[in-house]
Amino acid sequence: MSNIKMTPMLEQYLRIKQDYPDALLFYRMGxxxxxxxxxxxxxxRDLQIALTSRNPNxxxxxxxxGVPYHSCDPYLAKLLECGHNVAICDQVEDPKLAKGLVKREVTRVLTPGTVVEDANLAAKAHNYLAAILWDAKAAAGGLAWVDFSTGEWTGIQSSREEELWQWMQKTDPREILIPREQAVPKRYADFEPRIHPLPVPSFFDLPGARRRVCEAQGVADLxxxxxxxxxxxxxxxGAILAYxxxxQKHDLTHLAPFRPLNLARHLLLDEVTERNLELFRRLDGGRGRGTLWHVLDRTMTPMGGRLLAERLQRPWKELGPIQGTQEAVAFLVDNEPLRQDLRTRLDSVYDLERLSTRIFLNRAxxxxxxxxxxxxxxxxxxxxxxxxARTSGDEADIPEQDGLPRMIAQMLKGWDNLADWAGLLQKALADNPPHLITEGGLFRYGYEPELDELMDLTEHGEARVNxxxxxxxxxxxxxxxxLGFNKVFGYYFEVPKSLADKVPYxxxxxxxxxxxxxxxxxQLKELEEKLLSASDKRKALxxxxxxxxxxxxxxxxxxxxxxxxxxxxxDYWQGLAEAAVQHNWSRPEVHEGLDIEIVSGRHPVVEAMQGDTNYIPNDVRVGEDKRLLVITGPNMAGKSTVLRQAAIITIxxxxxxxxxxxxxxxxxxxxIFSRVGASDNLAQGQSTFMVEMMETARILRQAGRRSLVILDEIGRGTSTFDGLALAWAVVEELxxxxxxxxxxxFATHYHELTVLESKLPQVANFNIAVKEYKGDIVFLRRLVPGPSDRSYGIEVARLAGVPRSVVGRAKDILHELERRAKENGNGRHPAAPEVQSVLLPGFGASQPEPAPEPSMPPHVAEVMDELENLDVNSLTPIEALNVLHRWKTTGLNKD
Known part of the structure; x- marks a missing residue:
C-alpha cells in the first residue's frame, strides 16, 4: 500500500472503505x-470477471x-449468494456542477437478510433477518425476525434457550444478529456463517431498544x-432496527405493527418434525419434488405462496379459522369456472408487498x-x-353470507380496487419504459403539459423546423x-444571392x-435552442x-x-381447492376431541410420486380407548409411510x-412430534443412536395429552435387549x-412389544400385511389389526440383492437358533414386566428385589457371557456369521 501512488480519487475510495471494512465497496465512476x-x-474471482489494474505501468x-451500474443486479445477487456484504457508494452531487472531485458516499449496504430486489429473492419464500438474545441471569431470552422486503416481523420470548434456537431453525434466516459475548450452542454450529456478533451497548441495550422500537412503530410505549x-x-x-x-440509511416506518407470535393459536411443529415429514425439504436437503410443499402449492402469486408456507409451518389450533378456511376451499372446489377464472386473473398479479416496499424505500x-x-x-x-358468484351461489351445504362463505364475504367487504392509483398509473406510464429513470421515455403524452412540449420537440423536432x-x-x-445546419451556426435559412434583396426584414x-x-x-433561433436543450430538459423533468x-x-x-x-x-384458498381437485382429496371433519379416524388415507407426496393407481390406501384409527398403536411388520412393508401420512393428514x-x-x-x-429415520451428526460426535435418543428425550419432555407422536424403530441403534427395554419403557411412559x-x-421390529396390548388398555396391535407365495413375500401395504407373525428380514435381504449363498446360510442359522431357543424354553415372547411410568432420578419408589436368575448349563452360560460382551456395532456381517458358526460347531453342540 505504501508504494501505491495516491490520487485524490483513490484517497476518497480508501477513506470511505475504512468505514465499511466488512463489505465490498461498489464505487460509482461514470x-x-x-x-x-x-x-x-x-x-x-467470485464473479468470474476480468481483473485489471489502474496505472499498470x-x-x-x-x-x-468493475460492472456496469445500470445492469449490476445480477452481479450483486451473485456476491450476496457467496455470503458477501456490498456497500453501494454513489455520486451524491451532479458531476457537471462539481468543483474538483465528485462527492460520494455510501447510500446503502446490501446484506443477504436485507435485500428487496427480486433478483436476490425467492418469490414464494420469506427472506428473514433474525436477532436472538439469551439473558442467563433472568433465565429468559427473545428471538425476533423480520422480512425486510415485505415489512412483516414478529418474534417470541421464552424461558428456554433451546426453544429459541429451535424456532431459529424453523425460520431459517439468512442473517442472524447475536450479542458478541453470547455463545452459539454446539448443536446449532451450522448457523455460524450467517451470524453477526454485535456489541450489546450499540444494538441490544434495553433503553436504546425501547426508544428505537417506539420510534419506528409510532407508539408511546411498548x-x-x-x-x-x-x-x-x-x-x-431493537437490535434488528439498529442494524x-x-x-439501509432509511427510516423504517414501512415495517408492519409488531405482534409477538401467539403460540397458543397454532399447532407447533419443531424443526425435527418438519425435516422428518419432509414438509419443505427432502431428507437429502433438496427442495421441490418430493416435499409436501411441492404437492400443495397451486398458488399463482408470490404473496399466496408465502402465506401457504406460513400456514404449513404454523397450522391453526382453533376451530374457527380451520372451518372458515374449509368453507372457502369447498366453495371454490365446487365452483370450477370461478376458480379457473380467478387463477387466470391472479396469474397477472405481481408481488404487491415487495413492489410497495421498493417504492417506499426509493428502490423501484x-x-x-x-x-x-x-x-x-x-x-x-x-x-x-x-x-x-355471490348472486348465483346455491351451495346449500356451505354457511354463507349473502351467497358467499363467510371468510370470502369478509374479505370482499373491504375490497379496494385502488382505482385512483390504477387510473393515475395508466395515464402516466409509457407501455415500455426504459430500465433507468434518468434516460427519459417514462411517461405518456398528455400526463404533463410541459413534458408534452419537450416530448414533441425531441420526437418531432425536425418536423417543427420544417x-x-x-x-x-x-x-x-x-x-x-x-434550411441548413452546421455545428458553427446551428440552423439557418439559405437564399440565392439573386433573391437576397427580397428577404423579409x-x-x-x-x-x-x-x-x-x-x-x-x-423564431428559428428560439426553436433551435429548444431543440438542442429539449433532450436534457426532458430527462430532468x-x-x-x-x-x-x-x-x-x-x-x-x-x-x-x-x-x-x-x-x-x-390465492391461498383457490390453491388448496385446485390441489384438492387435482388429487381427489376430501374435506375432513376437525373437532376438539382426541379421536383420529382416517378411512382410505394416502400419503400425498408418495402418491404424487408413484401415481394414484399404484398407491394402496390405509385406515388409521386412534381413539379415546386405544391411543397407542404398536405397528409391526417387515422392512419395506410401509410402516414409516403409514406413520407419516397420519401426521401429514393432521397438519x-x-x-x-x-x-x-x-x-x-x-x-x-x-x-406433532416425529422420530423417524436414521441419522447421525458426526461433526458433533453424535452417533445415530445418540441422535435418536436426543429426539426421543425431547418428545418425552414436551408431549402432552393433545399431542400426536409418531415413533419409528425406537432403540434399534443399540443391542437387542437394551433397545427392547428402551422401547418398552417409552411405550409405558406415553x-x-x-x-x-x-x-x-409406534412402529417397531421388537415383536415382544405386542404383548403390551394385554397389559396396557391404551395399546392396540396393528401390522403391515405380508403374503408369502411360493417362497417369496409380497408386500400388501395394508395396515391390519393384530401383530406381525415375524420380521421377514431374510426375505427382505434377498429382495435387496444379497447373494443367494448368504441368504441360504442365514436361513440355516435362523432355523438352528429358533430350534435351540425352543429346546431351551426361550421360544416364546418374554412375559411383560410390571407396567409402570418411567420415574425421574431421585423421585422413584424403592426398587424391588431382583428375581433370581434361572440356572443354565455351563456351556450355554459361556456363550451367553460372550454374547453379552460382544460389540455388535463393530462386527462386520462376515464376522457375525463366523461367531455364529463357531457357537454352532463348538459350544452349542455340547448338548
Missing part, C-alpha cells in the same frame, strides 16, 4: 461501479474490476406492542411501476367474479428558400458565400416527475399492503385443507401421560 485492491480481487499497480413484559424480545427487536438503520425502477399498474388492473375483474421553413416560404414568397445575415446568403430569424409519483405512491403503501393480504388469502386438516382420504375425522393436535396417554403411532 457508468460503472468500480472495485479496487483486495475488494477487486475477491469480486473478480506504475511501480505498484492498483488491482481493479405496551401497545405487547412488549412491555418481554424485555429480551424488545432487545432483539437496518446502519445498513420503471418496470416496478409497470408491474404495479398491471397488477391493479385485474383487481376490479376479480371483484366482479366474486360478486357474480414547418417553420414552410411558413417562411409562404409568407415571404421565397420558394427557393432552403426579420432575417438577419449570418454568412455570405459565393452563390448564396445564410440568415437566421428570432421526467426524473423529477418520477420521484414525485413515487412519493405519492409511497404514501398509499397501507392500501397496497391491505390488498396484498386479501389477494394472498384468495393439512388444521391448515384448512382437504386431505388425501375417503373420509377423515381429526381431533385437533397442539403439537401410555401413562395425561388422562389416558398420548396419541401415538
Amino acid at each position: 457508468d460503472f461501479y468500480e472495485l479496487f485492491l483486495e475488494d477487486a480481487e475477491i469480486a473478480a 506504475a511501480e505498484a499497480p492498483v488491482p481493479m474490476c 405496551e401497545a406492542l405487547d412488549l412491555a413484559d418481554k424485555p429480551q424480545l424488545a432487545q432483539a427487536c 437496518l438503520r446502519q445498513t 425502477n420503471p418496470k416496478d411501476f409497470l408491474a404495479l399498474r398491471n397488477s391493479l388492473s385485474v383487481l376490479p375483474q376479480m371483484e366482479e367474479l366474486l360478486e357474480q 414547418d417553420l421553413l414552410e411558413e417562411e416560404k409562404s409568407t415571404s414568397g421565397l420558394e427557393r428558400l432552403r 426579420h432575417f438577419t445575415r449570418k454568412q455570405t458565400l459565393v452563390n448564396c446568403e445564410r440568415y437566421i430569424t428570432p 421526467e426524473y423529477r416527475l418520477f420521484n414525485e409519483l413515487r412519493e405519492r405512491l409511497a404514501q398509499a403503501r397501507h392500501r397496497f399492503m391491505d390488498m396484498a393480504g386479501r389477494v394472498a388469502a384468495l 393439512m386438516a388444521q391448515m384448512g385443507s382437504f386431505v388425501p382420504a375417503r373420509t377423515a375425522r381429526i381431533g385437533m393436535a397442539d403439537r 401410555c401413562a401421560r395425561g388422562k389416558g396417554g398420548v396419541r401415538t403411532l
